[in-house]
Amino acid sequence: MVSYLAGKIERAWSTPTKWYPIPIALGALVLVVVQYRKQRRATEPEVVSQREGGAVVKPAIDGPWQVSTTTWNSAPGTCGRREPKPPARRVV
DSSP: OHHHHHHHHHHHHHSOOOOOOOOHHHHHHHHHHHHHHHHHHHHSOEEEEEETTEEEEEOOOOOOOOOOOOOTTSOTTSTTOOOOOOOOOOOO
């Protein structure tokens, strides 16, 4: 019994595998389905717990978040950088 099983496994591993490229349309279809599932899952509210009083829903996060800092003593568009003052002119 063991030799029969060993022989079968050996023949299975020695069988060459022939790979074929997938059609472009099939690859594009897989990408579209994955993207659709991600978008659909993002729009559905996620229920954290269900009780008699109602369901507790996990809040949706509106991202991406950005933080911007401003310096009130600078000119617009300089991002807080100040131009160096020109040297004082000496009148002789």
